[in-house]
Amino acid sequence: MLQAINLSHSFEYPLFSEVNLDIKAGSTTAIVGASGSGKSTILHILSTLLKPKSGEVIFGGKNLYSLKDDELLKIRRQDFGIIFQAHYLFRGFSAGENIELASILSGQKIDKNILERLGIAGLMSQKASELSGGQQQRISIARVLAKRPKIIFADEPTGNLDSHTAADVMSVLCEYAKEQSSALVLVTHDERLAGQMDAQFGLENEKLNQIRG
Numbered sequence: 001m002l003q004a005i006n007l008s009h010s011f012e013y014p015l016f017s018e019v020n021l022d023i024k025a026g027s028t029t030a031i032v033g034a035s036g037s038g039k040s041t042i043l044h045i046l047s048t049l050l051k052p053k054s055g056e057v058i059f060g061g062k063n064l065y066s067l068k069d070d071e072l073l074k075i076r077r078q079d080f081g082i083i084f085q086a087h088y089l090f091r092g093f094s095a096g097e098n099i100e101l102a103s104i105l106s107g108q109k110i111d112k113n114i115l116e117r118l119g120i121a122g123l124m125s126q127k128a129s130e131l132s133g134g135q136q137q138r139i140s141i142a143r144v145l146a147k148r149p150k151i152i153f154a155d156e157p158t159g160n161l162d163s164h165t166a167a168d169v170m171s172v173l174c175e176y177a178k179e180q181s182s183a184l185v186l187v188t189h190d191e192r193l194a195g196q197m198d199a200q201f202g203l204e205n206e207k208l209n210q211i212r213g
């Protein structure tokens with residue numbers, strides 16, 4: 001579904017090189033590593049947000065970074081779901097309107113069952129700005145799922161949730177990947193969470209090594 005081939009990137013100093021990944025439909029993958037090792041940077045590169053210094057990201061048989069900007073934007077909007085810890089809801093709109101907007105743009109409908117399982121079904125008429133950080137995070141996850149993306153890229157998606165809610169959210173994301181033959185690529189510090197994914201990679205000493213799967 002998505003392949004990374006020989007990715008390398010650096011900012012002021014080299015971050016990583018020779019990063020290779022093969023993400024299959026219906027799979028869940030974790031990337032772990034020390035703070036500052038470059039995990040989020042890899043996720044940004046895989047999800048079209050940052051052009052690597054070298055290497056290719058192949059999706060649907062195309063090298064994403066050889067596409068024109070409008071083609072890249074179309075893939076990002078239609079096929080990719082990106083979940084970060086900082087959520088960007090429209091604060092003046094209700095939770096329901098935020099999700100509805102994603103549904104309208106994608107022409108897909110959110111499964112009401114997902115709202116129940118995320119524990120947010122009762123919050124739909126509340127203004128996004130009046131929700132707690134964890135509630136906003138779950139609304140933003142529902143908004144991503146409402147698009148029915150082919151791949152979900154999630155950077156510490158449960159970092160601001162209590163352990164019980166975090167487990168519910170992760171099971172919703174993993175089940176979505178399985179049921180929709182989508183894929184989940186997760187960046188996390190949480191080794192236990194990483195252990196629940198089908199495959200696990202560790203970023204250390206500028207290299208991404210497969211630990212499991």
Ligand SMILES: Nc1ncnc2c1ncn2[C@@H]1O[C@H](COP(=O)(O)OP(=O)(O)OP(=O)(O)O)[C@@H](O)[C@H]1O
Pocket residue numbers: 011012015033034035036037038039040041042
């Ligand atoms: N846009 C940028 N410009 C310059 N340096 C950056 C930029 N983005 C990230 N960095 C640097 O690259 C390094 C890796 O950052 P990144 O966020 O990818 O690490 P991480 O492994 O996800 O860390 P954490 O687990 O703490 O979130 C850090 O030293 C960071 O300061």
